[in-house]
Amino acid sequence: MAKKSGLGKGLESLMGEANAEIGNLNPDSVVDISRIHPNKEQPRKNFDEASLNELSDSIKRNGILQPLLVRNKEGSFEIIAGERRYQAAKKAGLKEIPVVIRDVSDNEVFQLALIENLQRSDLNPIEEAQGFKKMIEDEGLTQEELGQILSKSRSTIANSMRLLDLPTEIQKMMLDNTITAGHARAILAIPDQEGRIRLAEKVVAENLTVRQTEKLAPLFSGKKTDRKTRQAMPQTYGRAARQLRLVLDRNVKIKKVRNKNKIEIEFDDEADLAHLVTQLSQIKKQEDETDDKN
Numbered sequence: 001m002a003k004k005s006g007l008g009k010g011l012e013s014l015m016g017e018a019n020a021e022i023g024n025l026n027p028d029s030v031v032d033i034s035r036i037h038p039n040k041e042q043p044r045k046n047f048d049e050a051s052l053n054e055l056s057d058s059i060k061r062n063g064i065l066q067p068l069l070v071r072n073k074e075g076s077f078e079i080i081a082g083e084r085r086y087q088a089a090k091k092a093g094l095k096e097i098p099v100v101i102r103d104v105s106d107n108e109v110f111q112l113a114l115i116e117n118l119q120r121s122d123l124n125p126i127e128e129a130q131g132f133k134k135m136i137e138d139e140g141l142t143q144e145e146l147g148q149i150l151s152k153s154r155s156t157i158a159n160s161m162r163l164l165d166l167p168t169e170i171q172k173m174m175l176d177n178t179i180t181a182g183h184a185r186a187i188l189a190i191p192d193q194e195g196r197i198r199l200a201e202k203v204v205a206e207n208l209t210v211r212q213t214e215k216l217a218p219l220f221s222g223k224k225t226d227r228k229t230r231q232a233m234p235q236t237y238g239r240a241a242r243q244l245r246l247v248l249d250r251n252v253k254i255k256k257v258r259n260k261n262k263i264e265i266e267f268d269d270e271a272d273l274a275h276l277v278t279q280l281s282q283i284k285k286q287e288d289e290t291d292d293k294n
Helices: 008-017 048-062 082-091 107-122 125-139 143-150 154-165 170-176 181-187 192-207 210-219 236-248 270-293
Strands: 029-032 070-073 075-081 097-100 250-255 259-267
Touching: 048 082, 048 181, 070 236, 075 082, 075 107, 082 097, 082 259, 107 125, 125 143, 125 154, 125 170, 154 170, 154 181, 170 181, 170 192, 181 192, 192 210, 210 236, 236 250, 236 270
Parallel strands: 070 097
Antiparallel strands: 029 097, 070 075, 250 259
């Protein structure tokens, strides 16, 4: 059985302090910025440059309104909460920063940093999933126990951590904000990693919506080598199918069945079928009007 969380009274009392945007802490000291360094285990790895510049400009005008939460470590100060303010302060050219100093263990530092970022929704979905995974492994927690600590449902934790099943190439796309979590969840429906990568590349190359990605996912569920054994379709058929997908915003397949070529168009229900008929009627009407003009 997994051990209970190591969240002691020290961490619980510090949770309010970690959420620096809502606290009104008086600084214990003002220290030289050169004596402060980020926490290497900080779950947030990427900072939006535009947002950081805005904060830096604000700090130039108004100073740091909320002190950083730090701990004394080997003669310097390690950030527990407030790295974004620290990075912006460096950009602003500050020489000194107000801090609140607390005695915190290594595990509590990571937990506080994760909680702070989650409270502000600052984490990229991959960073969030990696943070959940680390807390579960380090503390021997179940997903349900972690959910109770973070006030999240077990399914939220599980769905987040599923993103870590994606290939590293796709995780990097998410960290770079090239694809969204919605795209990633659609891609997860594909069982093999090769198919996932190919669809992710298509999403980026063609700027596909989440809905388009969901509809295309079944087409990428087999390995490329498996499809090579089938009779090759003319390239024009493939181009035509892609054009139809874009025009109709739905999955379209061109098949050869019993030596006859067929177009297969997917729809969800009766209402969606009626919408499809309307789409096709409008296309036919436009073609007729064009013919009349000619």
